[in-house]
Amino acid sequence: MYLEFGTVLAFTILGIILLMVALWLQKLLAPSNPSKLKQSTYECGEEPEGSAWVQFNIRFYIIALVFLIFDVEVVFLFPWAVVFRELGWLAMVEMGIFLVILLVGLAYVWRKGDLDWVKLNMKNARGRYRRFAEDPNSNKNF
């Protein structure tokens, strides 16, 4: 076991060293001449407005929660997949029951509309997004 994971560790350390060498080389070779315009955030050619720290849509949270539950489910799939060939149909039926119970949960959140996307809350829109706050119908193309 140590040998296999030792390889993983070696590759991780090698990756970090390679990245550091690349960054160090560019620092060594590239001329450093920063200006205010150069250091501003690149936003597809537009002038950046406000901070990049905005409140994200609350819908991401519930999706993350659903993801976490199914993440735990996948953890149980790992040992099942390793012994599946050996145990055959017995393992298939057992995992089938396991998955069907969890699919009830997926059906529940789907039916309750937790997976639906909602329109953005434009009440606090600023900058070039302000027109969405004034005219909610222009939200359609967003």
Place this chain on the structure above:
Amino acid sequence: MAEITFWLLALFTIASAVIVVTSRQLIYSAVALLFSFIGVAGLYIYLWADFIGVVQIMIYIGGITILILFGIMLTNKITSVRISHTSVQRRIAAGGLTVLLGLLITMIIKTPWYLVAASEPTQTVESIGKMLLIDYLLPFEVVSILLLGALIGAATLARRGR
């Protein structure tokens, strides 16, 4: 070689944990927590628990840390408030931690450790899979119901805010 790896992993974990506690920016703390979890996963693998190590990476790094980051990014009025935290009540915390450290050291010294010279396993996932599907089938299926309950409960709580 194994000793050096252990100390490197422990140092990596503790250094990241120190950044989690001392960082003034909440988002830096969350990212440092991720590295601390990676170190803990390495420690699990060091203890021949490769499955637990993978679970640590999948759930704690892939799930919990992302959830914490989402929690920070979803915080209301994140633009108007400087998201930072300050360390308060340092003295009380230092006192409590000293007591806890003393208790842990006493426990480590007083426990009669039995050293079993086991051979290094190639992998543990196969035996875990057999145990889950043959010996502990009912708990395995009950876990599914537990996850269902967690999913419905989380969805209900998250929905209440709207």
